[in-house]
Amino acid sequence: MSTETTDAFQALADRGRREILMMVAKEKRSINAIAENFDISRPAVSKHIKILQNAGFINIEEKGRERYCVLNQTGFSEVQQWINTFEEYWTAQFRSLENYLASNVPVSKK
Amino acid sequence: MSTETTDAFQALADRGRREILMMVAKEKRSINAIAENFDISRPAVSKHIKILQNAGFINIEEKGRERYCVLNQTGFSEVQQWINTFEEYWTAQFRSLENYLASNVPVSKK
DNA sequence: GATTTACGTAACCTAAAAGTTACGCATTAT
DNA sequence: ATAATGCGTAACTTTTAGGTTACGTAAATC
Numbered sequence: 001m002s003t004e005t006t007d008a009f010q011a012l013a014d015r016g017r018r019e020i021l022m023m024v025a026k027e028k029r030s031i032n033a034i035a036e037n038f039d040i041s042r043p044a045v046s047k048h049i050k051i052l053q054n055a056g057f058i059n060i061e062e063k064g065r066e067r068y069c070v071l072n073q074t075g076f077s078e079v080q081q082w083i084n085t086f087e088e089y090w091t092a093q094f095r096s097l098e099n100y101l102a103s104n105v106p107v108s109k110k
Numbered sequence: 111m112s113t114e115t116t117d118a119f120q121a122l123a124d125r126g127r128r129e130i131l132m133m134v135a136k137e138k139r140s141i142n143a144i145a146e147n148f149d150i151s152r153p154a155v156s157k158h159i160k161i162l163q164n165a166g167f168i169n170i171e172e173k174g175r176e177r178y179c180v181l182n183q184t185g186f187s188e189v190q191q192w193i194n195t196f197e198e199y200w201t202a203q204f205r206s207l208e209n210y211l212a213s214n215v216p217v218s219k220k
Numbered sequence: 221g222a223t224t225t226a227c228g229t230a231a232c233c234t235a236a237a238a239g240t241t242a243c244g245c246a247t248t249a250t
Numbered sequence: 251a252t253a254a255t256g257c258g259t260a261a262c263t264t265t266t267a268g269g270t271t272a273c274g275t276a277a278a279t280c
Contacts (some may be wrong), residue, residue: 016238031257043240046258065246083193086135123267144223150268153229174277175277182232
């Protein structure tokens, strides 16, 4: 795990990390609280957290010796933006389907 | 590259694969046509295509000995759905910000 | 019908991701 | 002051991802 990853998609590639995000979405959690819900060791979780943080999916709220994870919209937006890039393609597809239907499929008349 | 990958996020983890999707979004392309635009070998591209296909991002249109790649919305929708899962979280965040502002921040009066 | 083209696939190698244990270091509790 | 807790990190091992070359095969070209 090269924890310096900054790529949002790379960060989401791991199932465990996606589960972590879903857990944190339900409620703010400390590193240990997260680790308790996984089979992997705490240090492993710790690394995942760092990756998610660097990719902009979570923020850390330090409270004494505990570190709470909360969602950060940055990473999600990045992915959303990329998905939106293809919006144009789908609407074009849709329009050409419309054209096809308009010119080729007989409309039932009353 | 275990080409049996069916995971959408896993498929998007690779930069090259994301580029392939963007290329294909511009226009339908054969495997070789795609490979020409990359530094990697054709067999490598071939594997990437298979991964993208299995993950539901592209469909193959066979035309004689050529195989054309076209986008498939399935994979994109899967990712979109996952992103939408967190929608609830952000709106809750927004509402609590609203509440905070309403109760704590003095409104400038005229 | 021989050759070239457009692929897929198997076998293999390398590098990076993901995991572990074993520490160390603050912070909190006793 | 001492012990216990909540982490991060370094060093190491295993697994997987991504790449290659070397084939084979079916369709197009000559």
